[in-house]
Amino acid sequence: MRVVIDRNKCIGAGMCLGIAPDIFSLDSERKAVAASVDDSVRPMVESAIVCCPVEAISIED
Ligand code: SF4
Known part of the structure; x- marks a missing residue:
């Protein structure tokens, strides 16, 4: 999996950092920028997706 940040949407609110520093x-x-990750952290990334106020985070498989 790959974590994708839409830089045009991100407002630097930092919610994702709070969830998964x-x-x-x-x-x-x-x-926001995302590190390379494997599938083991998918639940944490999904939490960050839900918490991002501008829906800037997504997962590409
Ligand atoms: S929570 Fe969303 S808006 Fe805030 S830094 Fe992360 S990606 Fe950007």
Whole structure:
């Protein structure tokens, strides 16, 4: 699986970092970036998807 961030939507709210700090971080433009992950963290990523206020996070399989 791959975690995809829509940089045009991300407002840097940081909810995803709060849920999964090992996966998400903010870059110098205060946009979220996601680490490479395997399927074991899918539930955590799904929680971040639900919590993102602008629906900027998605999963590509
Ligand atoms: S929760 Fe959504 S808007 Fe906030 S930093 Fe993460 S991807 Fe961006």
